[in-house]
Amino acid sequence: MTAPLPAVLVHQPGVLATEEIVARLTEHARQAQGALAPETERALRKASAAFSSWAGAEGVAALPASPEALAAYVDALSGLGRRPASIRQAVWAVATLHRAAALPDPSKAEVVRLALKRMSRTLGTRQRQAAPLGKADVNQIFNKAGMSLRECRDVALLLTMRDMLARRSEVVALEVADLRFAGDGGGTVLIKRSKTDQAGAGAVCWLRPRTVGELRRWLDAAGITKGPIFRRVGRPGIVGATALADGEVPRILKRLVEQAGLDPAAISGHSLRVGMAQDLVANGADLPAVMQAGRWRSPTMPARYAERLLAERGAVARLQE
Template identity: 35%
Template sequence: MDQMISKSVARPSDELALLEAVAHRLDRYQRLAQGAFSPNTLRAIKADTAVFQAWAAETGHSGALPLAGDTVAAFVADMGEDRKPATVSRYVSSLDHLHRAAELPPVGPTNAVRLALRTLRRDKSTAQKQAKPMRRAVLETALADMTNSPKDLRDAALLSLGYDTLCRSSELVAIRVQDVTRHPDGSGRLYVARSKTDQEGAGSWRYIAPDTLARVVAWIEAAGHDEGEPLFLSLGPAAKGGAISARDALRIFKARLGVDYSTHSARVGGAKDQLDGGVPIGKLAESGGWKSLTMPLRYGADALAGQSGAAMLAQKQGRA
């Protein structure tokens, strides 16, 4: 965080006093915030502020806290040339985080920054490219090509579990054997200890269909690993026996489904299939661990159009 404090030999005494106060507050904040944020969050803030500092050095703007609204507005305009509005908004959020850490008013709500972001969103489409969905038919096609080899059993379990539980890649690779439980009816449950929207680690449960549970059990038995070990292990001559990484999971999805797919494809495809199957949007949000309906609504926009008032009226009129 001290990267946000510019160094100079000639500054007025009041400005030097402010810089010293900011440095003291940031140091104190770093001590108090230990363990309060996930490593991914801290890395993102550090990376975002590095982007701003590089821009400030290149353009001759001051990178010292507190940042001027006009400076950050210029940063927004420049970054918007080749970055998505969502990415630029995240940069501003990271700068706001640093301001709050230094007990300074955030720069994001200033008119200059707020209007710069608004202009950027109007100039560019805010719709982000959605991962190609792994619909049920796509999953079935991939599963049909798999054998009983350890690698195929692992990959079949990974894809199927991603589809049923709507887990993110970070959640999938963190699963341990003991997180999967079996129920008398043949179905299972997955305990997700921590997720992107559950940084405090309260945990949540996800449903596993019987056919998916059978694939997970087949993989566990083939791998022969214990309850405390990761569920999805790396395989191959160079493997060290540990859990697969998010990058490994991405490679598996692309190899099994095609280069246009990603680990997020299971989440998107499962969500779309649920809505096409008549699952209420609230139940979908619950099954995928969403805290709001924003993303489920985005994923299911096409399916929800078929359940809209216009669709209901067409059916009542006999036109559908």
């Protein structure tokens, strides 16, 4: 990992930082180097620090935590109206740290299981979905975009993400060496590693001619011949040497959406992924094809993204016809 887990926890209130616990966490962090995705590491640190701070304020131990304390934390987060997925991630972080420290996992206790069921009944399990950016939206954004160097980059990023059904971490990791241009004006791009491919088997995605054209325009204008494709553009038009941070992607999309006269409120780094999944289903693609295009291991998310379209093509709809 990029930094040892003890740095997150041992100085937090509510943590019983015995030498043995610190030694276990330090050894686990050493062994785990390179085993977790950067996003997973960040999520673990953030959720762990939040639980530790809560435990300190409540006067209970965070590590080791009692099942009763973890159950109370679930209830507290539920009372704040946190999303169910966020609460389950908090429980996962606490469980992960206890396993790393070779301590009993409090999340396995019945009192915690009941707290999670109580949370589900209170808040529901349906997650809020990012607003989709579909074909019509993308065309409107494309037509309204300006000609500055930054906008040139932003349009290339927009079209690349759509063609790839890319997660934000996947698109910012792309390098020039990952591109291959075809004779018909299209091309391919290699995703070397992704959220569902931590081993780095890789996946190749098709890029349409319009996308390749905008990529070429950006690379030529920015003078990029190797290294990261999508980089920070400073003032006055100075292109950085390193890749964009993935946290910049939602801000870029919101800016493009607002400039096109659309509502940016619910736009996120997943909006192009959602929109393309819906467009594929609307064009007749079945769920296995959409799963392959978006590198989903389970049909749950693409089915959720396209649930209204799938309902229109379901058994009841066919009976009505």
